[in-house]
Amino acid sequence: MIGPTTLHVRSINHKNAPTEMREKAHLDPERAAQLMDALGGHLADENHVPSESENGCISVIPVSTCNRTEIYLEVTEGTDADALLRRCLAEVGADADIFFSEHATALQNLDAVRHLYGVSAGLESMMLGEPQISAQLKDAYRQARSHHEPGPGLMRAFQGAFRAGKRVRTETRISVGAVSVAFAAVELARKFFDKLCDHRAVLVGAGETGGLAARHFLQHNIGNLTVVNRSLDNAETLADTLRAERKAGLDKKAEKNSGGLLAPAPDPQGKCGKIFVRPWEELTDALAEADVILSTTGATEPVILPDMVNAAVSRRKGKPLFLLDIAVPRDVHPDVANIGNVFTFGLDDLDGIIQGNLAARAGQLPHAQGIIEEELEEFQRWLEEIDIRPTVAEFKAYLEDLKDKQVGFVRKKQSDEVAAAVDKSLQQFIKKVLGRSVSTLKSAQTKEERERDLETLRRIFAPEDRD
Amino acid sequence: MITLMSVFKILMPMLYLVVWGTYIWLFYTDHPTARRLCTRFAMSTVILHTLCTASRGIILGRLPMGAPAEFFCALALAMLATYLVIEIRIKAKNTGFLVTGVSFLFVFVGSAFSTTTPEVSPFLKDPGFAAHAVLVLFAYTALSLSFLYAMLYLILNRQLMKHQFGLLFRRSPSLEVLERMSVGAVKMGVPLLFASLCLGHLWMYDLADRVDSEMAVMLSPWDPKILISWLILLGYSVGLLGNRFLGWRGKRMNIMAVVAFFTVVSAMGLVYHFFPSFHNFKSNQPISALSGFPETAAEMLALNEEAGR
Numbered sequence: 169m170i171g172p173t174t175l176h177v178r179s180i181n182h183k184n185a186p187t188e189m190r191e192k193a194h195l196d197p198e199r200a201a202q203l204m205d206a207l208g209g210h211l212a213d214e215n216h217v218p219s220e221s222e223n224g225c226i227s228v229i230p231v232s233t234c235n236r237t238e239i240y241l242e243v244t245e246g247t248d249a250d251a252l253l254r255r256c257l258a259e260v261g262a263d264a265d266i267f268f269s270e271h272a273t274a275l276q277n278l279d280a281v282r283h284l285y286g287v288s289a290g291l292e293s294m295m296l297g298e299p300q301i302s303a304q305l306k307d308a309y310r311q312a313r314s315h316h317e318p319g320p321g322l323m324r325a326f327q328g329a330f331r332a333g334k335r336v337r338t339e340t341r342i343s344v345g346a347v348s349v350a351f352a353a354v355e356l357a358r359k360f361f362d363k364l365c366d367h368r369a370v371l372v373g374a375g376e377t378g379g380l381a382a383r384h385f386l387q388h389n390i391g392n393l394t395v396v397n398r399s400l401d402n403a404e405t406l407a408d409t410l411r412a413e414r415k416a417g418l419d420k421k422a423e424k425n426s427g428g429l430l431a432p433a434p435d436p437q438g439k440c441g442k443i444f445v446r447p448w449e450e451l452t453d454a455l456a457e458a459d460v461i462l463s464t465t466g467a468t469e470p471v472i473l474p475d476m477v478n479a480a481v482s483r484r485k486g487k488p489l490f491l492l493d494i495a496v497p498r499d500v501h502p503d504v505a506n507i508g509n510v511f512t513f514g515l516d517d518l519d520g521i522i523q524g525n526l527a528a529r530a531g532q533l534p535h536a537q538g539i540i541e542e543e544l545e546e547f548q549r550w551l552e553e554i555d556i557r558p559t560v561a562e563f564k565a566y567l568e569d570l571k572d573k574q575v576g577f578v579r580k581k582q583s584d585e586v587a588a589a590v591d592k593s594l595q596q597f598i599k600k601v602l603g604r605s606v607s608t609l610k611s612a613q614t615k616e617e618r619e620r621d622l623e624t625l626r627r628i629f630a631p632e633d634r635d
Numbered sequence: 636m637i638t639l640m641s642v643f644k645i646l647m648p649m650l651y652l653v654v655w656g657t658y659i660w661l662f663y664t665d666h667p668t669a670r671r672l673c674t675r676f677a678m679s680t681v682i683l684h685t686l687c688t689a690s691r692g693i694i695l696g697r698l699p700m701g702a703p704a705e706f707f708c709a710l711a712l713a714m715l716a717t718y719l720v721i722e723i724r725i726k727a728k729n730t731g732f733l734v735t736g737v738s739f740l741f742v743f744v745g746s747a748f749s750t751t752t753p754e755v756s757p758f759l760k761d762p763g764f765a766a767h768a769v770l771v772l773f774a775y776t777a778l779s780l781s782f783l784y785a786m787l788y789l790i791l792n793r794q795l796m797k798h799q800f801g802l803l804f805r806r807s808p809s810l811e812v813l814e815r816m817s818v819g820a821v822k823m824g825v826p827l828l829f830a831s832l833c834l835g836h837l838w839m840y841d842l843a844d845r846v847d848s849e850m851a852v853m854l855s856p857w858d859p860k861i862l863i864s865w866l867i868l869l870g871y872s873v874g875l876l877g878n879r880f881l882g883w884r885g886k887r888m889n890i891m892a893v894v895a896f897f898t899v900v901s902a903m904g905l906v907y908h909f910f911p912s913f914h915n916f917k918s919n920q921p922i923s924a925l926s927g928f929p930e931t932a933a934e935m936l937a938l939n940e941e942a943g944r
Binding site for chain 2: 338362485488508511517
């Protein structure tokens with residue numbers, strides 16, 4: 169049985185530490201496991217109920233991502249968590265000093281839980297509201313659970329954090345809107361086209377940036393993507409890579425589906441995401457046939473010229489042509505912007521969209537923080553009851569025992585119906601007595617007073633005193 | 636029953652206000668609760684308003700579209716119902732605040748100025764005419780919505796062209812969806828207008844059998860208002876065919892929708908002012924004084940003159 173515990177977190181993140189510090193603080197899965205071993209948070213009794221180790225540690229959950237390394241600790245009250253953590257970090261060969269430098273944030277109990285809830289909801293992320301952190305936290309929790317049974321405080325805190333994160337994402341718009349260039353490009357395209365699957369895209373250039381943008385469009389199920397590049401070989405190579413990645417991605421989703429996880433099949437009819445290659449000479453034809461043009465070549469002069477676009481537009485029957493130029497220097501000739509039904513956008517436009525989305529996300533912060541406070545209140549309520557729960561359980565067991573004896577006695581003398589009625593009546597009686605007892609215990613003004621009340625209850629109904 | 640009607644008179648604007656408020660909430664915040672509730676509220680309001688209108692029709696023994704106030708209420712109902720059909724078909728809710736706002740305005744005006752015994756034309760007692768009038772109302776409402784969505788398309792198109800990424804950019808549906816909504820509204824409006832014209836013709840011939848020969852002559856299919864309606868139907872049908880078979884899309888199609896609507900409004904206005912028409916069903920006489928249809932041309936002319944004054 170665990171006595172009163174305290175929760176602690178040491179956090180090194182993008183807000184308080186530069187990249188090189190974060191790199192030093194990073195804990196890979198192996199080192200995280202070693203840390204859990206060193207802290208002794210693996211101890212559990214035969215029923216997998218967590219118990220404290222000799223050093224006072226109940227459980228530990230390390231979380232390490234590219235932007236943050238955090239160590240959540242639950243220790244018995246009175247344990248020097250800092251000294252314990254410093255010693256164990258040193259034991260496993262991690263740079264303990266970083267975690268105790270000015271680059272680290274240390275929080276305890278409710279503040280630590282508030283921080284965890286904020287992290288889970290993406291409020292502490294570099295890109296406000298980003299969703300990946302939630303999955304990373306779940307991974308860390310799963311990893312820790314596979315190693316040891318977390319203590320009641322940390323278990324409750326993490327479960328609450330997952331719930332808070334989910335609520336924030338579903339009840340607010342904190343995760344809505346693109347905050348990366350490639351995703352902003354997709355978002356912009358979706359202002360023209362409802363279902364990308366019904367449309368064609370052309371990628372002009374086969375470089376790294378183009379590949380990234382193309383991946384986002386494929387991820388959002390563009391109907392088909394044609395790579396046009398001066399070097400046909402490079403275009404073929406990129407197309408092959410994209411095809412392989414898409415196939416692997418779909419297979420992975422299929423696997424997840426079979427495992428019962430939520431991963432809706434994005435393209436049940438298999439009509440989206442087809443990838444083709446065309447030679448550079450057919451660029452004008454490709455422009456005429458596509459709805460979305462992504463241009464990312466490394467050319468020093470514009471490669472998409474007004475004549476080419478005019479020729480393409482005349483074949484499009486009034487359908488708008490969406491041209492996205494994310495090359496520096498620009499690939500699309502400035503005069504193209506003056507052609508009717510042609511919309512040209514560049515990196516500055518995408519940046520404008522991202523800034524607008526970030527501002528909109530920031531506007532959701534008060535609502536998100538409100539949700540977190542609600543969840544924290546829930547945690548606090550649980551926390552307030554945690555010390556009375558074992559005693560109340562003992563008291564309940566005692567009352568149930570008495571009730572069973574009384575009912576057994578009645579059953580011998582009376583019919584089963586009468587016994588059942590007595591049983592039901594006594595159950596009601598126990599419920600009322602327990603309810604009154606719990607509310608009385610909760611109403612204690614000070615911790616000492618509550619301890620005294622609990623002690624009194626324990627003395628009256630202690631298991632060893634029964635019968 | 637009269638008490639119930641009075642309750643509805645107060646309740647309807649409130650319901651429309653709630654619907655409008657929910658759609659505004661959705662537009663500005665895109666809150667999931669607003670997204671979930673707006674369609675339900677709108678649907679409940681349409682159902683209640685339909686029941687209310689039907690009850691009123693039963694009580695009055697005629698189509699409740701005689702007085703201007705009644706017409707405004709009917710227009711509000713037609714707008715909201717037509718919008719709901721388009722919203723459910725296209726699955727785009729973020730433009731609802733515009734239509735529901737206009738609907739609220741109409742129902743508010745209708746309720747604020749309604750009278751318990753409006754002076755109406757006896758034609759409204761005829762089921763054939765009632766069906767014709769309802770179809771016409773829905774048809775022109777659908778064409779108005781097409782205009783509204785075409786305007787939204789052109790505004791968003793202009794914002795994109797000018798690289799302005801404001802609230803409309805973030806909240807409005809894509810250009811493609813706006814175009815689908817505009818074309819979808821025309822697709823609703825054209826068959827409704829066709830049905831209403833056919834029904835109108837049938838009703839006209841039926842009425843001609845019941846009135847004297849002088850009056851029957853006035854009931855002509857060459858009435859300017861009927862002719863212009865057929866031309867409107869033809870114009871919109873050509874637009875639909877062009878969209879379906881000739882690939883009329885994008886800005887051009889939406890400009891055509893806007894121009895078509897302005898043409899409809901101007902043409903109707905001109906016809907009303909400059910050409911005589913038997914299509915004038917207003918009356919200043921109390922309903923109790925008009926137990927049946929005007930059976931002579933003199934009665935009809937008297938009715939029209941009365942209405943003109």
